[in-house]
Amino acid sequence: MANKSFKMTGKGSVAVHGGNEPDPRYAHLTPIYASSTFYFDSAQQGADRFAGKDKTQIYSRWGNPTHTVAEQKIAALEAHGLTNEKGEPLALKALLHASGQAAMTTLFMSNLSAGDIVLTHYSLYGGTEELLTKVLKENGIQTIITDLRDSALAEAAIKENPGIRLVHIETPANPTLQCIDLEMITTLAKKYKLLISVDNTFATPYLQQPFKYNVDFVFHSTTKFLNGHGTAIGGVLIGRDLEFMANKAWKWYALLGGNANPFDAYLLTQGIKTLELRMDRHCANAMKVAQYLEQHPQVEKVNYTGLTSHPDHATAMKQMSHPGGMLSFELKGGIAAGKKFIDRLQLCVRAVSLGTVDTLVSHPASMSHMSIPKAIREKYGITDGLIRMSVGIENIEDILFDLRQALEE
Numbered sequence: 322m323a324n325k326s327f328k329m330t331g332k333g334s335v336a337v338h339g340g341n342e343p344d345p346r347y348a349h350l351t352p353i354y355a356s357s358t359f360y361f362d363s364a365q366q367g368a369d370r371f372a373g374k375d376k377t378q379i380y381s382r383w384g385n386p387t388h389t390v391a392e393q394k395i396a397a398l399e400a401h402g403l404t405n406e407k408g409e410p411l412a413l414k415a416l417l418h419a420s421g422q423a424a425m426t427t428l429f430m431s432n433l434s435a436g437d438i439v440l441t442h443y444s445l446y447g448g449t450e451e452l453l454t455k456v457l458k459e460n461g462i463q464t465i466i467t468d469l470r471d472s473a474l475a476e477a478a479i480k481e482n483p484g485i486r487l488v489h490i491e492t493p494a495n496p497t498l499q500c501i502d503l504e505m506i507t508t509l510a511k512k513y514k515l516l517i518s519v520d521n522t523f524a525t526p527y528l529q530q531p532f533k534y535n536v537d538f539v540f541h542s543t544t545k546f547l548n549g550h551g552t553a554i555g556g557v558l559i560g561r562d563l564e565f566m567a568n569k570a571w572k573w574y575a576l577l578g579g580n581a582n583p584f585d586a587y588l589l590t591q592g593i594k595t596l597e598l599r600m601d602r603h604c605a606n607a608m609k610v611a612q613y614l615e616q617h618p619q620v621e622k623v624n625y626t627g628l629t630s631h632p633d634h635a636t637a638m639k640q641m642s643h644p645g646g647m648l649s650f651e652l653k654g655g656i657a658a659g660k661k662f663i664d665r666l667q668l669c670v671r672a673v674s675l676g677t678v679d680t681l682v683s684h685p686a687s688m689s690h691m692s693i694p695k696a697i698r699e700k701y702g703i704t705d706g707l708i709r710m711s712v713g714i715e716n717i718e719d720i721l722f723d724l725r726q727a728l729e730e
């Protein structure tokens with residue numbers, strides 16, 4: 322058990338040791354506390370726990386020791402090397418949920434009420450877009466979608482709509498890899514006293530730390546790169562306002578009932594430990610795949626922020642330590658060529674989701690984004706022929722061989 326006062330220099334060490342708690346029975350790994358409730362030695366101890374004087378957990382929907390370790394680890398990664406206004410190490414609080422969607426629900430419901438408006442960017446995860454425009458809309462929360470890469474458009478939307486309370490962005494965004502300048506959008510949000518939340522799923526805290534720019538909340542679908550192995554669905558909401566996180570956000574989390582379970586939290590904690598190693602390899606492989614595809618005669622266009630041809634290359638390089646492991650591309654033959662390519666793959670896996678050790682290939686127009694009308698989809702850059710790739714950690718020669726044979730005429 323690493324000493325809690327040991328100052329770790331890199332995120333690789335934080336991923337391994339950060340957030341870990343000593344175990345009363347000296348278990349090396351955080352045990353799976355598969356227990357719905359936690360007993361009291363006395364009536365007084367129970368009362369003290371309910372009063373918050375004794376921090377021992379009470380009931381697993383409200384928190385569980387296995388969840389705590391995963392939450393603390395993610396918070397430590399997002400805060401690593403950052404300081405607050407007073408120059409002290411940044412303190413963050415995370416709440417682990419059963420899914421990204423559950424964490425997103427806590428984020429929106431605990432911050433918004435009927436009449437409030439969310440301002441967001443047009444390239445978004447399909448589930449976020451639907452949660453906003455279907456579920457929250459029916460509860461009186463409106464959403465305005467614009468191009469938040471353009472500060473003039475963003476400011477105009479804020480001025481025209483005094484009901485805007487929260488700016489929610491995803492950078493890099495799914496599946497076009499568009500990037501929004503975190504410094505620009507946070508400065509703008511703060512100028513108008515708005516809350517700002519960032520979906521950091523594609524980047525992970527290893528590549529990008531939005532709290533550096535003073536955002537209020539960071540969100541992850543932990544299902545993706547944080548877990549890294551595709552073993553569990555999960556989501557986390559992280560906030561810098563500790564009071565809000567411990568009270569209102571926690572209350573909504575507990576009452577909406579989207580808590581994680583200890584087994585999934587355990588899998589997540591183990592997965593995170595190799596984050597740095599995995600990300601380095603995802604990133605190196607993605608760069609090579611992007612370069613290979615860009616020069617391929619069958620490929621119309623590659624969306625990868627590591628390429629200077631991507632419109633948001635400069636933004637990505639400004640705020641990310643590497644462009645990451647995700648890319649998308651269009652084949653010259655449109656949808657028919659796309660289907661043929663996907664069907665011919667022998668190593669890369671045909672599946673949605675992302676961030677697993679194996680390379681996953683999907684077709685957004687017919688899969689993750691099929692519920693979005695074609696005209697809107699195309700406006701977002703999600704054309705019929707777009708193929709999304711989550712580049713895995715296999716040996717690059719094998720990934721390239723598979724792509725080459727699948728692209729052969």
Ligand SMILES: *Cc1c(COP(=O)(O)O)cnc(C)c1O
Binds near residue numbers: 545
């Ligand atoms: C997967 C994903 C989500 C939703 O998370 P779940 O774990 O599937 O509920 C949200 N945002 C992004 C960017 C995602 O990739």
